[in-house]
Amino acid sequence: MKSQRVVIRRALLGVSDKAGLAAFATALERHGVEIVSTGGTAAALEKAGVKVRTVENFTGLPEMLDGRVKTLHPKIHGGILARRADENHQREMRQHSIEPIDMVVVNFYPFEKTVAASHALADAIENIDIGGPTLVRAAAKNHDDVAVLVDAAEYDAIAAELDANHGAISADTRWRLARKAFARVTEYDAAISNYLGRHSGDADESSLGETFNLSLEREQALRYGENPHQTGALYGRFLEIAHQLHGKELSFNNVVDISSAMNLMLEFEDERRAVVAILKHNTPCGVGIADTLKAAWDKAFATDPDSPFGGIIITNRPWDMEFAHAVNELFTEVLIGPSYPDDVIAFLRKNKNRRVMTFNSKAVDRNEPDVK
Structure with a gap:
């Protein structure tokens, strides 16, 4: 049975990214x-005027090995x-003079940022955090009694909860934070595993590694999967790249088709002329x-006048009214473009069933692997 509320009396703070920490x-x-x-x-906290008890004072031992053991x-x-x-736990704590820690606030050595900025294997190894993930796993495991924070974006909300509950954190919040903590450790x-897998010595460092691990957050639930009797959800950064402006919620098949359309348009990223692509069932048709979207549309449509019915249309330029009127003559599921002038989006919104999306190509990391 989870404690409904835990009053925070002692907190352990150890972060690499110190943004917002002093205020918290x-x-x-x-x-x-x-x-x-x-x-x-x-x-950093002492400089900000916060009273701190050092780990050395708490454990009776100094930090050692260049800070590797703290x-x-x-x-x-x-x-x-x-x-x-x-x-029994309480008796052993008294026996060994162990004081309880009710909150752990940790973010890890910046491994991801380090390997993105440096190709030196030694730099990467030195930025593999050991103590941080260990602390986080321990606190998350014991979330019945301990709150764990791994994200500075949580500071304001947790401070507000402490203020509202006289210094206590609820069981629901501790459980939510624990799930988030385990997800961060996995990520x-x-x-680390993906990076080191590319340094096995068996292949060029730029090649795909020995193993591939994927850790993604759920962006939204989908009404169903590929078929109505299946479940579906959307994970990753899809909604940072494709933003819905109008229409019914996206289906699983919409997401797959939109992803294919965006990948196709990325191949024309350096094209200065207007590009229009039509896709149906995940396949370009x-x-x-x-020079204009309307002229590009005429060429694309002439390739296969039958298949575009119920399909997806994507462009590399902001939509204009001439092009929107041409497309409007055909039933389509999804329309995608970098942007839409106010009069064009107002015109397209007259059809309640079609989905209208923006596509931010700059949000795409072209170095990410294509996973299927």
């Missing part, structure tokens, strides 16, 4: 929370993992290039 620590101080912190984080200590992990309602480990 100040919010903790308002509720009398003792703050325990590691080297660089402790220095929090890997029974007094730290015992304080996090001990069950508050377990009499982090996947990035016409592509036209001309």
Whole structure:
């Protein structure tokens, strides 16, 4: 049975990205929370006027091995993992002078940013965090008694909850934060594994690695999967790249078709003339290039006048009214373009069933693998 609320009396803070941390620590101080912190984080908090208890003081041992060993200590992990309602755990804590830790605030060494900026394997290895993921896993496992934060975007909401609940965090919030924490550990480990898998020595470093791990957040649920009796959901960054302006919610098949359409248009990223492509059932059935969208549409449509019915149309230019009127003569499922003038989007919205999307090609990472 989860404790309904846990009053936060002691928090361990150790972050690489210190954005927003001082303000959050100040919010903790308002509720009398003792703050325990590691080297660089402790220095930053003290500079901001936050009272800090160092890890050395908490454990009785100094940080060592150039900071590689800081929090890997029974007094730290015992304080996090001990069950508050377990009499044996409480007796052992008293026996070994272990103090409870009610909140863990950690973000990891910037491994992903390091490997994106540097090709040196040594730099990558040095930015593999050990203590951070260990702390996060421990706190998330014991979320009945401990709150864990791995995302600075949570600071304001958690501070507000502490203010509303007299310094306590609810069971629902702790469970949500624990799920988010495990997801972040998985994402982090996947990035490390994927990077090291490309450095096996068996192939060129730019090639695909020995293993491939994928960690994605759910963007939205879908009404159903490929067929009505199947379930479906959308994961990843799709909605950062394709934004819906009008129409019914996207189906699984819409998403697959839109993805194919965007991938096709990326092949014409350097084309200065107008490009119009028509797709049906995930397959291109016409592509036209001309000086205007209408002329490009005429070429694309002439390729196969039958298949475009109920299909998808995508362009590399903002839509204009002449082109919109031409397309409007055909029944279509999805229309995609970089942007739409106000009069054009108002015209296209007269059809309630079609979906109108924008396509932000700049949000696409062309170095990401194509996964099917």
